[in-house]
Structures are given as C-alpha cells and as structure tokens.
Amino acid sequence: MNSKGKKNYWLITIATWLLIFVAWQIATSFRMVPEILLPSPEKVVSTFVKLSEYGYNGIPLWQHFLITMARLLSAVFLAIVTAIPLGLISGRIKIVYSIFDSIIQFIRPIPPLAYYTILILWVGIGETSKVVLLYLAAFAPIYLACISGVNRVKDDYIKSAESLGASSKQVFFHVIFPSALPDIFTGIRTAVGMAYTTVVAAEMVAATYGIGWMIINASKYLKSDVMFVGIIILGITGVVLDQILKYIERKIVFWSGR
Amino acid sequence: MKKIVKLLTLLVVFLLLSGCTSSTNDKKTTEVRIGILQVPNDVAASRQLKYISNYFDQEHIKVKYIIFDSGVDANKALISGDIDFATMGDTNAVVALTSKIDAKLVWVNDVLGNNEGLVVRNGSGIKDFDDLAGQKIATPFASTSHYSLMMTLKKHHLLNKVSLLDMDTQDIVAAWNRGDISAAYTWQPTLTPMLKNGHFLITSENLRDQNRITANVTLVRGGFERKNPKLVSGLLQQLNKAHIEMQKDPNITIKAASKQMDLSYSEAKSQIGTSKWLTSKQMVDDKFLSETFPEQLYITGKFMSQQQTIDHAPSKKEINDFIADKYVNELGDD
Numbered sequence: 188m189n190s191k192g193k194k195n196y197w198l199i200t201i202a203t204w205l206l207i208f209v210a211w212q213i214a215t216s217f218r219m220v221p222e223i224l225l226p227s228p229e230k231v232v233s234t235f236v237k238l239s240e241y242g243y244n245g246i247p248l249w250q251h252f253l254i255t256m257a258r259l260l261s262a263v264f265l266a267i268v269t270a271i272p273l274g275l276i277s278g279r280i281k282i283v284y285s286i287f288d289s290i291i292q293f294i295r296p297i298p299p300l301a302y303y304t305i306l307i308l309w310v311g312i313g314e315t316s317k318v319v320l321l322y323l324a325a326f327a328p329i330y331l332a333c334i335s336g337v338n339r340v341k342d343d344y345i346k347s348a349e350s351l352g353a354s355s356k357q358v359f360f361h362v363i364f365p366s367a368l369p370d371i372f373t374g375i376r377t378a379v380g381m382a383y384t385t386v387v388a389a390e391m392v393a394a395t396y397g398i399g400w401m402i403i404n405a406s407k408y409l410k411s412d413v414m415f416v417g418i419i420i421l422g423i424t425g426v427v428l429d430q431i432l433k434y435i436e437r438k439i440v441f442w443s444g445r
Numbered sequence: 446m447k448k449i450v451k452l453l454t455l456l457v458v459f460l461l462l463s464g465c466t467s468s469t470n471d472k473k474t475t476e477v478r479i480g481i482l483q484v485p486n487d488v489a490a491s492r493q494l495k496y497i498s499n500y501f502d503q504e505h506i507k508v509k510y511i512i513f514d515s516g517v518d519a520n521k522a523l524i525s526g527d528i529d530f531a532t533m534g535d536t537n538a539v540v541a542l543t544s545k546i547d548a549k550l551v552w553v554n555d556v557l558g559n560n561e562g563l564v565v566r567n568g569s570g571i572k573d574f575d576d577l578a579g580q581k582i583a584t585p586f587a588s589t590s591h592y593s594l595m596m597t598l599k600k601h602h603l604l605n606k607v608s609l610l611d612m613d614t615q616d617i618v619a620a621w622n623r624g625d626i627s628a629a630y631t632w633q634p635t636l637t638p639m640l641k642n643g644h645f646l647i648t649s650e651n652l653r654d655q656n657r658i659t660a661n662v663t664l665v666r667g668g669f670e671r672k673n674p675k676l677v678s679g680l681l682q683q684l685n686k687a688h689i690e691m692q693k694d695p696n697i698t699i700k701a702a703s704k705q706m707d708l709s710y711s712e713a714k715s716q717i718g719t720s721k722w723l724t725s726k727q728m729v730d731d732k733f734l735s736e737t738f739p740e741q742l743y744i745t746g747k748f749m750s751q752q753q754t755i756d757h758a759p760s761k762k763e764i765n766d767f768i769a770d771k772y773v774n775e776l777g778d779d
Contacts, residue, residue, distance in 0.1 A: 223545065224524070307616075311623060392612070392616060394611075407540075407586050410755075
C-alpha cells in the first residue's frame with residue numbers, strides 16, 4: 188500500500204496470489220473438491236466469457252455491472268452532498284451538533300440488513316429502497332470525518348484570518364473547508380467501502396438485475412461458477428474504486444501529508 | 446518474511462485439502478435429519494400421527510426436523526451434509542440433479558393442484574393473460590411456481606413483456622399488501638390472504654390437466670441412502686400410510702396435518718386443496734414414478750435449460766439414475 192514499499196514486497200504479494208491460484212488449480216484438477224463447492228479456474232474463466240457474450244438471465248453482464256455501480260454511486264453522491272454540509276456545520280455549531288450527532292451515532296453501528304426490511308415496507312421494493320440503504324451506509328463515515336476535520340483546524344488559522352478582517356463566511360470557505368478536505372476524502376473513501384459492502388444485501392430483495400442479484404440468483408440454482416465470477420468482479424471493482432479515489436485525493440488535496 | 450509467507454501458504458493448502466477429505470465415518474447412524482416445508486403435507490400428517498417417531502424409536506434413532514422456506518436452501522444443506530432427507534419442489538430437484546449433488550429422488554409427496562397458482566388483484570384490470578403485459582409479477586425463483594409461471598407466460602407469448610420479481614413467500618404477501626405488485630405465482634399458505642382481494646388466473650391444477658405436472662418430492666442424501674437403505678424404505682412406508690389414509694378417509698389425515706401446522710381444519714383443507722397424494726401402489730400401477738414423472742422432469746429440465754437457469758438439460762438416463770424407484774416398488778402393494 189505504501190508507495191515507498193520496496194520491490195521485494197510487491198513480489199511477495201504476487202507470489203501469494205500465484206500460490207492461491209496454484210492451490211485452487213491443484214485442488215480442482217485432482218478433483219479433491221466437488222465442482223459445486225469449488226469450480227475450476229478454467230470453468231470460472233469460461234463462464235465469465237459466456238456471461239460477457241450472452242449475459243445472465245437475458246441481461247448483458249455489463250448492464251448488471253452498471254446498474255450496481257449506478258446504485259452505489261448515486262447513493263454515495265447523495266451522501267456526499269448531504270453529509271459534508273451537515274458535518275461541517277455540526278463541527279462548527281454546537282446546537283446543530285447536539286441535534287444530529289446522537290441520531291447518527293445511533294444509526295451508524297446498526298447492520299444495514301437489520302433495517303432493510305423496514306425500509307422496504309416504507310419505500311417499496313423499487314430502486315429507492317436500495318439507494319436509501321446504501322445512502323445510510325455511506326452517510327455516517329463522511330459526516331464523522333467532516334466533524335473531526337473541522338475540529339482539527341488550528342485555532343491560530345481561524346484567529347489570524349479573523350484578525351485580518353475575514354467574515355465568518357470567508358473563514359468557513361477559505362480556512363475551515365480546505366483544512367478539513369483531507370479528512371473529508373478519507374471519509375468518502377470509507378463511505379464508498381461501507382456502501383460497497385452493503386451492495387449485495389441491497390440487491391437481495393426483489394431486484395431483477397445487478398451483480399449482487401446475479402450472485403444471489405446463481406446461488407438459488409447452485410451455479411457456483413457464476414457466483415465466483417460475480418464475487419471476483421466485485422473484488423476487483425472494489426480495489427479499482429479505491430485506487431481511483433486515492434488518485435483523485437492526491438490530485439485535489441495535493442498538500443496533504445506534506 | 447519469506448518464512449511467514451511459506452507458512453501461510455502451507456496453511457492455506459492444508460486447509461483446502463483437509464476441507465475436501467469428507468469425514469466418512471463408519472459409525473452407526475443414531476440420528477436422522479429431515480428437511481421439511483412449512484405446509485400441511487404427508488410429512489406433517491405422519492409426524493402428528495406418530496408414524497415417523499414410532500418407526501425410528503423402534504430403530505433407536507432420533508429424528509430432527511429442520512424447516513426450509515423452499516428447496517433452494519434445502520439443496521445447500523444436502524450438499525453440506527446437514528440433512529439426510531429434504532422435501533422440495535421438483536424444480537429444485539432438477540437443480541440438484543444437474544448440479545450433480547449426491548442425492549436421489551425417492552418419493553413424490555404430492556402432485557400440485559390448486560395449492561399453487563397465479564393470483565391477480567381484484568380491480569387491477571387484469572382479466573386475461575394478455576393484460577399481464579407490462580405488469581410486475583412476483584414469484585420465488587427456482588420454485589415450481591416460478592416454472593409454472595414461466596410455462597404460462599411462454600404459452601401466451603409474454604416472456605419478455607413482464608417484469609419478474611424474485612421474492613420469498615412472506616415478502617410476496619408484504620409487497621401485495623403494499624400494492625407494489627398486482628400479480629404473483631406462489632403457494633399456500635401465502636395464497637389465502639391474497640385471495641381475499643384477488644383471484645386465480647390459473648392454478649397448477651389447470652396446468653396438471655394440460656399435462657404439465659409439478660410436484661413436491663423427497664430427496665435423500667446419497668451417503669445416507671447407500672448406508673441405510675432400510676431406513677429409507679422405513680420412512681417412505683410411514684409416509685405411504687398417510688397417503689393411503691388420505692384416500693380412504695381424508696378427515697383423519699387433514700386433521701393431523703392441521704394440528705401439526707397449527708392450522709384450523711378448514712385452513713389445512715384449503716391449503717391442501719386439490720393436490721394429489723398418490724399411494725405407492727398407484728405410483729407403481731400407473732407407472733407414475735417410472736414413466737410419467739421422469740417424462741415431466743425431462744420437460745422441466747429442458748425448459749429450465751432453455752431459460753438458462755440450469756447449465757444443461759438432464760438426459761433421460763440422468764433422470765432415471767436420479768430417481769431411485771426401487772423403494773416405492775418394494776412398497777408396491779402395501
């Protein structure tokens with residue numbers, strides 16, 4: 188993870204993956220495990236090719252993928268545009284903090300699946316309940332990061348700005364917001380992670396497409412090869428998403444960590 | 446560092462390998478685990494009438510029942526070896542067959558009638574099959590209901606004109622009450638509350654008359670069957686007793702099933718509906734288990750593979766190997 192990491196460590200990572208792959212290959216080609224429990228790598232690859240070509244349940248694989256991403260990103264977007272302002276204000280104004288913080292602290296640790304059934308009763312089985320579920324998962328990390336970001340702004344900065352005649356609005360936008368930005372980004376990355384881990388659960392009830400739905404549907408027909416394809420897609424996408432966010436973070440808050 | 450990596454990989458490989466050598470114990474069977482559906486069927490009746498417990502007591506074996514919402518999870522439990530018998534819809538049996546689960550079909554619990562059907566909401570404007578176009582229809586995927594619905598939709602050229610929602614039976618009732626769906630193909634007991642403000646468009650009894658039979662069947666785990674063939678016949682004998690009584694004097698059976706499921710007599714009676722409990726003699730005499738039913742499984746498998754829900758259509762030979770009809774043949778004239 189560290190950019191200063193030596194080549195050696197990269198080799199170890201690659202070697203670990205190779206070994207997992209070899210163990211997988213050996214276990215399946217000598218038929219040590221029934222195929223239904225662990226499909227062979229070839230089978231998973233050929234299933235992936237087949238799914239890309241013909242789709243799953245009549246819907247192309249990329250559409251399953253896109254709908255899952257659309258649910259995820261729209262929820263994260265909603266969380267960003269609501270949690271950042273609320274978090275920043277809560278960090279600055281004690282009254283707002285007192286109102287919202289306990290509510291968010293209460294919802295935060297609840298596993299999303301626990302209230303999903305209620306969400307479905309409230310807003311129905313359509314897209315809304317899925318996006319709301321992911322939104323709730325993504326909200327708290329951003330909100331909390333904003334508060335801690337604001338609290339960490341050095342008083343000196345604010346005081347110097349004020350003594351130079353900056354209005355409270357100017358202090359907020361030119362001092363507090365930029366100083367909190369690195370924390371906000373960490374919050375967003377955590378939020379994407381939280382929403383991402385909830386995505387399969389969100390597609391468990393009454394969905395008709397999405398990668399999470401595909402995995403669940405395949406499990407009903409015991410198609411372990413399709414389940415593996417879905418899981419691997421989710422794994423790779425998760426890593427890629429995190430890398431993209433890290434890249435954006437480096438571009439926007441280039442001063443952070445210096 | 447390298448040592449740690451080595452150790453870790455060894456551990457992984459070891460875990461992988463040890464996970465595969467399934468523990469084959471030669472110990473005598475002391476417990477039999479039966480996966481059941483939450484419906485008033487032959488298992489419920491012979492359980493209440495103590496047929497099953499009396500038999501296994503005599504063999505000094507404990508009986509444990511595990512409830513499943515559908516055959517989907519029962520199949521998973523069969524793979525992991527957590528249950529020995531499982532009652533499920535025949536579509537899940539086809540899934541078990543094509544995914545090469547080590548299990549055999551030994552019994553047909555009931556041939557479905559109007560205890561499964563397609564309900565539409567009163568006043569939703571759906572009067573005929575063509576009106577279904579553009580509607581949301583819910584059904585538990587992989588179930589017999591799902592299959593029956595797909596067959597119906599195909600017949601009326603509606604396959605790509607409706608949106609199908611995969612839901613558990615309880616979720617269907619919730620969505621129905623909220624007004625999210627105006628049609629659903631499902632089974633009892635969930636049909637009863639829906640029929641209060643809805644009506645049948647078609648039932649599995651109609652499909653049965655059109656020679657598209659669906660049924661609930663019992664699978665036995667391969668390992669158990671090979672080790673304890675006697676216990677398999679023993680259990681089927683108890684279930685067959687319920688089937689014989691159902692045809693002689695249905696009142697006793699229905700009453701027993703209703704008691705077991707905590708239902709009133711009339712509820713149990715309507716939940717059983719027109720499903721048929723064939724006796725082993727009927728299964729043999731009418732060549733039901735040797736010809737009629739395998740043919741239906743063949744049609745089902747072919748249809749499911751066309752829908753890409755299973756990866757290949759089972760051949761007639763695969764189906765015949767899967768159905769172990771020797772137990773029913775033995776019971777034959779009982």
